[in-house]
Amino acid sequence: MTISKDLIRGHTDTIILNILNQGDSYGYQVSKSIRILSQQQYELNEATLYTAFRRLEKSGDVVSYWGDETQGARRKYYKITATGQQNLAVALQDWEFAKDIINRLITDTIAKGDVS
Numbered sequence: 001m002t003i004s005k006d007l008i009r010g011h012t013d014t015i016i017l018n019i020l021n022q023g024d025s026y027g028y029q030v031s032k033s034i035r036i037l038s039q040q041q042y043e044l045n046e047a048t049l050y051t052a053f054r055r056l057e058k059s060g061d062v063v064s065y066w067g068d069e070t071q072g073a074r075r076k077y078y079k080i081t082a083t084g085q086q087n088l089a090v091a092l093q094d095w096e097f098a099k100d101i102i103n104r105l106i107t108d109t110i111a112k113g114d115v116s
Helices: 005-021 027-037 046-058 082-107
Strands: 062-066 076-080
Touching: 005 027, 005 046, 005 062, 005 076, 005 082, 027 046, 027 076, 046 062, 046 076, 076 082
Parallel strands: none
Antiparallel strands: 062 076
């Protein structure tokens, strides 16, 4: 079973910021971290990932820099900024609030006398 991409779409930036909050990383490693954290049930496609990186850079949530690899191709690394950390904290609060409401909306029932 895999999760619907539509369910995650609005949370892509938060997912990436959470991963970068754990340390600087490059595209492939972020993608791999997403697969690991989702226990192989979600994979972010490359186009979506790099579009999100550009959006996060433009908003000031992340900065990028080129790594100093001595072997293999150079990698572009991404680092969360102080602004990104603040926005991540807000997004996590928003998520907790929304998660509780959505859970009630799709699992709770209304007593017959509560609806008027």
